[in-house]
Amino acid sequence: MATRRHFLKMTSALFSAPLVTPAFAASDLEGQWAAWDAQVTPPGYVAATTNPWGLHPRLLPVRVEARAGLTPGDIHVDAIARYLYHIQPDGTAMRYGVAIGRSGLYEPGTYTVGRKAKWPRWTPTPQMIAREPETYAQYADGMDPGPGNALGSRALYLFLGSRDTYLRIHGTPLPRSIGSRASSGCVRMVMPHIIDLYDQVEIGVTAHLYPAEEGNVELTA
């Protein structure tokens, strides 16, 4: 016959077991993320000067004076310059070099950062698979997170209202593409750069993506 004490022990066991498992998994996941962060970050990394990727120096992170009246926390992507700016409360902005989408794929507009994720899983959109099946069809079921994943170390998901646009600001396993028009519409960053930026960006801030130059200019400096 079940006593009251027995009932309490049973119910507490039922409810506590699921709580313990996710806590362990989360810790495991964070350990994996930390290991991947270390893997993509060069030894002795200094944002302003570390450059094993051979980027033009102008594309390395730097703090600049920002125009007056810009909202702190917002993101501005100057597609012509290939710069992403994160507006600071003191009237400055952190500037990072980026790659933008190829002509016809880059979509300027005003978006909201609706979600952000560390070491995300990536699945190409049906449009990407239809456009370039030889490249993307193999990942139709998704690509596991990690340093080789197309979204890299971090992703900021751009929304229009409550709708995910599938545009992202993300890290890239192809850092030498920074400064070019190489992506399928997203804004790419060097992985250690977006690791720095990620913690500073709050959900709900506005991301302004400005128009690029005419034509499919793939190379820059």
Add this chain to the structure above:
Amino acid sequence: MIPGKKTQITLALPKPESISRTVVAGRSVVLAVSLMMLSACTAQVGGIGEEPSHFLQELPEGVMAIAAPYQNLRAVILQPEDGCYWYEHVGPVETTMLPLRTAEGRPICTATENRPATTG
């Protein structure tokens, strides 16, 4: 053009014959120009009555001919550090200098300077 592949193009330019101008289609476009050339074959870019500025008052015609049209050719400098042409870009957050590019996106540089990596 194929990145990395070198193609030599001779631009149709006025004399003198001591001035040869070549375009190398690699990671950047290189203009082999002499100082004589800079003064002999140029296009006026500054406006009448404007204040003197650090921008080039006259831009070599060869540069004018190959620069992509969306750039501000009235505010160009020849940066001594890399030997490349840069123009003033008025962006949404700051006004800054950007490498002057051809329509294919290659930076336009003189032949005599050491240039930094142009990746990106």
